[in-house]
Amino acid sequence: AAGVIQSPRHLIKEKRETATLKCYPIPRHDTVYWYQQGPGQDPQFLISFYEKMQSDKGSIPDRFSAQQFSDYHSELNMSSLELGDSALYFCASSPPERNTEAFFGQGTRLTVV
Amino acid sequence: GQQVMQIPQYQHVQEGEDFTTYCNSSTTLSNIQWYKQRPGGHPVFLIQLVKSGEVKKQKRLTFQFGEAKKNSSLHITATQTTDVGTYFCAGRHRGGGNKLTFGTGTQLKVEL
Numbered sequence: 001a002a003g004v005i006q007s008p009r010h011l012i013k014e015k016r017e018t019a020t021l022k023c024y025p026i027p028r029h030d031t032v033y034w035y036q037q038g039p040g041q042d043p044q045f046l047i048s049f050y051e052k053m054q055s056d057k058g059s060i061p062d063r064f065s066a067q068q069f070s071d072y073h074s075e076l077n078m079s080s081l082e083l084g085d086s087a088l089y090f091c092a093s094s095p096p097e098r099n100t101e102a103f104f105g106q107g108t109r110l111t112v113v
Numbered sequence: 114g115q116q117v118m119q120i121p122q123y124q125h126v127q128e129g130e131d132f133t134t135y136c137n138s139s140t141t142l143s144n145i146q147w148y149k150q151r152p153g154g155h156p157v158f159l160i161q162l163v164k165s166g167e168v169k170k171q172k173r174l175t176f177q178f179g180e181a182k183k184n185s186s187l188h189i190t191a192t193q194t195t196d197v198g199t200y201f202c203a204g205r206h207r208g209g210g211n212k213l214t215f216g217t218g219t220q221l222k223v224e225l
Contacts, residue, residue, distance in 0.1 A: 031211060042201060042215045043156065056212035090155060099144055099205060101158040102213055 002026055004105035006091050012111045013081050021076040021108045025093030031055070032074040033102055034066060035090040043090060049074060081112045115140050115206045117216040125222045132192050134219035136185040136202035143205045145178055145185045146213070151198045156215075159187075192223045 005024040013019050025032050031050045035043035036059075045058035049068035060066070063081075068074045078085060088109050092102035116139040126132050136145070144163045148156035160169055162178035162185060169176045175188045185202055202216040 033213065035215075042218045045212055045214060048212060050211065056210045058212065092156075094211070099161075099163075099211070101146060101161060102156075102203075103158070104155040107155050 004091055004093050004103050006089075006105035006108050008108060009106060010109045010111075012113060014113055015081055015083060017081050017112075019078045019081060019110060021078070021089050021091075021110070023074045023076070023091030023093075023105060025072055025074070025091075026095075026103055029093035029095050029103070030072060031094040031096075032068055032072070033092040033094075034060075034074070034076050035092065037088040037090060037107075039087075046076070078110075083112050086110060086112045115209060115214050117202060117204055117214050119200075119202060119216040119219050121219055122217065123220045123222070125224065126192050128194060128223050128225050129191050132189040132196070132221055134187050134200050134202075134221075136187075136204075136216050138183045138204050138206070138214075140183070140206050140209075142182050143207050143209075145182075145202055145204045147176060147185075147187055148201045148203060148215075149198050150201065150218075154198075156201060189221075192221070194223050194225065197221060197223050 007022045033048040034046040037043045046060040048056045052068045066076045088107045090107045092104045146161045147159040150156045167178040173190045177186045199218045199220045201218045203213045
């Protein structure tokens, strides 16, 4: 069965650079979530989209932005990267039925040096 | 803000012992989900509870949703080495849209 695809799987950037993380949800899923997980931490909700519109916003820094495109894939854009942005970034998707489980991708490990 | 706390943070058990993690939300939840994350892996959905006082079982795992829909628990009977990982509860708060807030997690280690 198709799963949530994230790319790239690993990314190394220098401070003050920009990064773009991509997420391809499971076909037919219309909701996408982005989470940030630091070492030994729980996933922190960043932002979510439903039917290509931003639906909820969490602890996403102003330096980050995200959008969901017409084909439902989503991109998380991160600018002016800081060392503290180093983390695992997960994308998850949910089907149209409300309040259902979230299917997580493998994650993108971002390292800022 | 909406917070979801879990205790304990860590638990080491001998194989065959039971394990319980408790989840407590600062606000009433519309539903609660449980996820398991293996080391180096991603969160994997286990179950969702919706009704007040609901209890669900999956083999050796028993999940419970509190009467006030602000707390939940996961109990594993006779742990096995395959149970190793971090268990997260995740809740949707009433009036909080579709946002899923994760608990702080309980890391389980099982020793032979």
